[in-house]
Amino acid sequence: MPAMFRFDPAARACQAEREQLGAERIFSLLPDAQAAESRCLWFEFEAGESDDARFAKALDRF
16 A cells, blocks of 8 residues: 555545456456456455455455
8 A cells, every 4th residue: 555545534535446347347347257267366365354454455465
């Protein structure tokens, strides 16, 4: 996360919304089957539902 977002509560507040919009944009470019699978993986990552998702979230914090 760039330094400016760390200290800007308004920017941090809409980060999840920006990420969701970006993910949906990418998914819309994929064939339907790939988009559905990618959405499932994205939701799993966001929820931290599995060991893999928790590991990916830990890496994402770097």
